[in-house]
Amino acid sequence: MGKLDSNIPSGPLAEKWTKHKNEINLVNPANKRNIDVIVVGTGLAGGSAAASLAELGYNVKTFCFQDSPRRAHSIAAQGGINASKNYQGDGDSDYRLFYDTIKGGDYRSREANVYRLAEVSGNIIDQCVAQGVPFAREYGGLLDNRSFGGVLVSRTFYAKGQTGQQLLLGAYGAMNRQINRGKIKSYTRHEMLDLVLVDGKARGIIARDLVTGEIERHSAHAVVIASGGYGNLFFLSTYCMGANVMAAWRTHKKGAYFANPCFTQIHPTCIPVSGDHQSKLTLMSESLRNDGRIWVPKKLEDAKAIQEGKLRPTELAEEDRDYYLERRYPAFGNLVPRDVASRAAKERCDAGYGVNKTGEAVYLDFAAAIERYGKEKAYTLGMKDPDKDTVRKLGEEIVEAKYGNLFQMYEKIVDENPYKTPMMIYPAVHYTMGGLWVDYNLMTTIPGCYSAGEANFSDHGANRLGASALMQGLADGYFVLPYTIGDYLADDIRTGAIPTDTAEFDEAEKAVREKIDRLLAVQGENTVDYYHKKLGLIMWNKCGMSRNEKELKEAIKEIAELREDFWKNVKVPGEADAKNQELEKAGRVADFLEIGELFAMDALERNESCGGHFREEYQTPEGEALRDDKNYRYVAAWEYKGDPKNSVMHKEELVFENVELKTRSYK
């Protein structure tokens, strides 16, 4: 238990961070020049951390598997970034942002971390604006805000539907400035394969140059893992194709605890799978649920006819439609939170009411909104008795103005006009709240090894609110790590450069080479994707939107068996010392096959339903999540013991002194 000290500073919640910053050790600027830091991953968290650390004077090396730091998947975030600026004067405050985030996370995150997040959120906006991030503005020239789900204030800053892109380019610019100064050395098309420990401290990594296949040794006084989430273990997700857990998982295997692996967010509005060839899923902004009504056919035979293409949804009479969210949750209707909406869609589709050829889709229908808007518009135009076509035309114009780009994106992918036929949507994996366990300083259980952004577990509890991922990534990178890492590095000012020709590096490199050789030596019968897809199906069916003891136990067994088969039958073509995408994929899938098992174990162990983790055994008579604060108010931090099945769980009890624990209800 000694290892799981969260190092939360004492004192009142609102003063903890300031107090901590005042008390921690600093490194003198002249000494920073002699200290090296490795940052793995260059998304919002890694990119901002690398730039800030280099500004301070540390020698930074960054690693990303993409051909440029700018391509990290933070770039795909659409909606926005939260900050408690209270520019709208609607009563927002650090406390409110803190409270919303804790509650949204279903009371499974750390108060002190979340409060700090809220506290620095305003600085993020200032910093990004200073960098030239072109946020949306009002006509008066000041920054615009929009509202997001789950909160009562307007605190989301945005840049059209490309907020993540603009913020990442800001961090990338800050990195470029340091690269130009020689303070960052950027290794692109490089993948971290292992963490190197010297005397129990993180002192470097083994990386593979993905172009030449060369195995490289890089040493540093501290290592930051900011490699994102592990949602791609589901195969189909809204993650980018390259997203993987390798850096985090191999750090875990070297001793870092992995926290709450089963906490995954499944987003309700994604474009459904169209066939076996599908490689990834595309998110449609949550904002669509403001105007779209979700439904499936009431009768099984109608659903079947629609699945077979014999019936068009527009031909179905109003009384034959089941607006199941409005039926089940009359108060919130179509605007229930993400986890609830996702589970309800799955429930209907599992019962056979799905509406596309695979039976895994529900309708998101804008007909009612088009009619409503059309009538309103006609009325304001002075038309007393407009005909149907006019109403429709006017209504479509309004809907286009609001959601035009999304509708167009949908039409490109699905080849159906969503103004005329209802959209088809289905939930998809898109974020993992779980990750490497870190203390208040963002340090893992390995001294000198830090973790930031989605890769750590710290701030979102069991469910993340919209527009909070960008906030957390940048808070960690710009405003938390640069301070806290100094506290640790202050002891390293006399260490000098870490040599890479030591036994520790030899051993780590040898292990990495053996693993690669093993992968290439199997030459079995199945491709890497074959295993990845199989794993994805197990995860989706048994560890997805709702879970139960029986299936989780099956999943644990099946994943272990699949992993065994993988190592006996996988076929990886090509060579180790050349560009080899299949080899890259194989290494990543090998790790997914391990974390998948831990994921299921964690879900099995947590006998409650909270946030994105829904256990069928633990629900109210109405089918709602039943949290167990008495027994499960903790962070489950897993220690690796040679095999996922031997992993040992450590508990970090969560203490709530500033909020009252409540049940969420949306009826």
Add this chain to the structure above:
Amino acid sequence: MKLYLKIWRQKDAKTKGKMVDYTMEGVEGDMSFLEMLDVLNEDLILKGEEPIEFDHDCREGICGTCSLQINGRPHGPDTRITVCQLHMRRFKDGDTIVIEPFRAKAFPVIKDLIIDRSAFERIQQAGGYVSVNTSGNTVDANAIPIEKDKADMSFNAATCIGCGACVAACKNASAMLFTSAKVSQFALLPQGRVEAADRVQSMVRQMDLEGFGNCTNTGACEVECPKGISLENIARMNREYLSATAKG
């Protein structure tokens, strides 16, 4: 759908490449172009051949990784999308599709369809940023009001995904649209004005050093840009460059 593919294969940067023919059957219209290549690769692997390497990542048109020249056009026959957003329903049964990497001397081929776009990195490193430290004491975000029009124009320039389609489309392999998008983003904002003269000169110098061609205003880049970055940005960069040079 049955398709005849002609695909550029090249072992590595040093080896000479060539076009190789593949025939694919059972291609569905719902497949994205890259998923079609995934299916082809699965077949190749099982047949004991080396799969075709191509760059891709987000598969939703924002990361800018995918970079295929399809039937002589960057990102294929449609405009305003990247390859990953192109679907096979755009093609007909029996079509022949020629797939090549984006071609430019500054974008050497790494393997098969994968190119090295680090030239773009170096152009950005030469000045594509505002020099501001992360202190937590920066002025309040609303202390600098910015005209909405200018902010929107700056945003439009900033939506560049750095894919290189502009270079690939240009008969001169010019990188002016890419470079000008970044120069414009900052030139339009008060935060970026301070370093504007240095920025444009450094970035243009680096662009020239990388061996890109010159802009002859054909407008091909603007047509093929998946994000619709406007030629106005090139004019703006030229202006910025002229006035920076005049200032000396």
Add this chain to the structure above:
Amino acid sequence: MSALIKSSIARKIVMALSGLFLVIFLVLHVTINLASVIDPETFNQWSHFMGYNILVQYLMQPILIAGVVIHFVVGIALEFQNKRARGVKYVKYQGGANAPWVSRNMIFTGGVVLAFLGLHFYDFWIHEMTYKYIEANPMDPTRYYEETVAKFEPMWRTILYVVSFILLSLHLWHGFASSFQTMGVNNKYTAGITRFTKIYALVIPLAFIFIALYHHLNPVMH
């Protein structure tokens, strides 16, 4: 300074400026030529003035020649640089899908105009130089009209002139407006500049073609 000369944008601006200068020169040229159709007397007067005025001969003429040389030399240098920038060629390249033919073939249209200029220099400039300086003939303010018309007597030369002017038209069609974009002008006037370019690129070469055909069809009778 050397950095400036090497810069692609600076070179492009040299192209734009020299091009615009030649565009203006064309107006002067076509105006004088039109006189040959309207009134041979006036044509002779203007031509004589241009041929013997010190300012024209020793200042404007060298500037014009420099303008032409710079436009062609820099243009050709840029073309070589542009060709090198591609390295390996595309197996399939659909340039027509995203850019008009005229904009992609400036080197061709310009090259033809350059070849034509060779003929044109041979026909008129070399002839003038020989007449004035080598043979040292006396001034004859009335010779120009007849000499000019005589040039258009052969069918082959007239056809060459007509073809060259068509290509000049294509060159101007892209080049004129393009020079504004290069100099950084892309604003609310751009649509107007583009329209004007189209009119200019049609009217000026058509006038030259008209003059050539007119003289071909109306030879001077002796």
